[in-house]
Amino acid sequence: MSLAIRLATVYGTMFLFTGVYLPFFPVWLKSKGLDAGEISLVVALSLFLRIVVSPFFASLADRLGDRRRVALWLAWASLACAGLLLMAEGFGPILLIALVLNAVFPSISPLVETIAMRARIEEGMNYGRVRMWGSITFIAASAGAGWLLEWTAPSVIALCFVAALLCNVAGAWLLPEDAPRKARPHAPRSRFADVLEIGRHPVFVFFVLAASLTQATHAVYYAFGSLAWQAQGYSDMVIGLLWATGVVAEIVLFYISGPLMARIGAVRLVMLAAAAAILRWTVTALDPPVALLFVMQALHAFTFGAAHLGAVQFVAQAAPPRLAATAQSLYAAMASGVIMGLVTIGIGPIYEALGPHAYFVMAGAGAVSLAGAFMVGLRWKGEVLAAEDEGEERQEEHGH
Structure with missing residues (x-):
């Protein structure tokens, strides 16, 4: 399987989750009894948490020289969070799980973008034609989740999260391994x-x-x-x-x-x-x-x-x-x-x-x-x- 096809598959599996999450996470929160203020707090805090967490994981991946391994860790952690959402009740537990989920899942994207852009620069891969599969699966996921909501309860959204993130784990396995780097004699910095x-x-x-x-x-x-x-x-x-x-x-x-x-x-x-x-x-x-x-x-x-x-x-x-x-x-x-x-x-x-x-x-x-x-x-x-x-x-x- 070529690198372009592997990365297109990775983008596709990543955006399956995003296509369900962006339009319908507030719908699921409302179905769990959260009011408008609580919903806005969950969404806003999730955005700001990325400021610290995403650069931390990216720097860790740069230090290890193994972005694939870190992406896999984050993909498994995201899936675990989605599984916990199936059992979560009440504002406090939902907020805590949502914060962790929104810390680990968005941290995958910069790692994949880095691998894709290096492939574009070093191998001439057409980045846009690879990245567009994320947009395609976003539409498919949004339409599919909307169709499910036409005839079933909003609780199905959490199940869609689990299914999408399971696909994301499978996609992360397709990421190429980084070329090994030579050890340097100086002491590592923070x-x-x-x-x-x-x-x-x-x-x-x-x-x-x-x-x-x-x-x-x-x-x-x-x-x-x-x-x-x-x-x-x-x-x-x-x-x-x-x-x-x-x-x-x-x-x-x-x-x-x-x-x-x-x-x-x-x-x-x-x-x-x-x-x-x-x-x-x-x-x-x-x-x-x-x-x-x-x-x-x-x-x-x-x-x-x-x-x-x-x-x-x-x-x-x-x-x-x-x-x-x-x-x-x-x-x-x-x-x-x-x-x-x-x-x-x-x-x-x-x-x-x-x-x-x-x-x-x-x-x-x-x-x-x-x-x-x-x-x-x-x-x-x-x-x-x-x-x-x-x-x-x-x-x-x-x-x-």
Whole structure:
């Protein structure tokens, strides 16, 4: 089995769980008796927990030189958490299990992204055509879980979690083993030092903030998009088609992304995503005709897809191989944790006051992201932002 097929299978099994979790975890929480405040607390705390946990596991994988083994540990831990959810009752136990689950499962993604981007750089693998299988299985999982909920109780969602994460364990076994690294004579540093080494570089910080803010412009859409469209009189069928349009457009971009990533480059991909966000959310805020709304949904290919492609390409180029997973996890923690969490919390009162016009705030965030990406483009020309070898970096430190 080729490496591309193995990684496509890994992405597919990972997003089976995500496709059930994102749309239907709140539905399951409500069925367990949690109120709206408790549900929002579970979701928000889960986002912020990734800030610490994901970089820790990624740095551990970099230190061990064995990302496959760490990914397998995390996959088994995720499956165990899903099994515990089958028996959990009450807010406290559910919160505790959900926090652990949301600490270990998202930590798998940066490890897989690191392996995939190295395969793209070193072997010429078409990353987009591999990654798109995650989007395809996301749609299949969401549709399948929704169909199950049409004729059975919400408790089936926890069973879907277990089934999806069992597939994820099987997928993790397909990850390739890292090439063995030569032992170095110097004493190992703390994992925090690894995080600090790449995370303190101004260019890295500016880029991660710009790309993360572009992803955070989806906060109103993710949290209130369906509610806003219902209030504007759209049927559930039309709303479902609008969501599907965005994901299908994303899949198309991933399919053709090989030449785009090579020609456009990481920074300009994020600039393209930010510009598309300004257009998409400005028009959406104006309650456009449904035909134009479908066109705006197709821009999801850029607002999400181009931003994601640009970010993983930047991290793969800017971080040395020994810090690759650590750097990917820092971006993931910021994009899916810190920035998205803060914007999601802050957008609630804004949406309550402005309704769909809250999308104008998201367009403004896109403008800030565009300016940040432009600044990065002025300073970064594709070079590695940290020493290629740990010993080399230590020599530089002693020289100073």
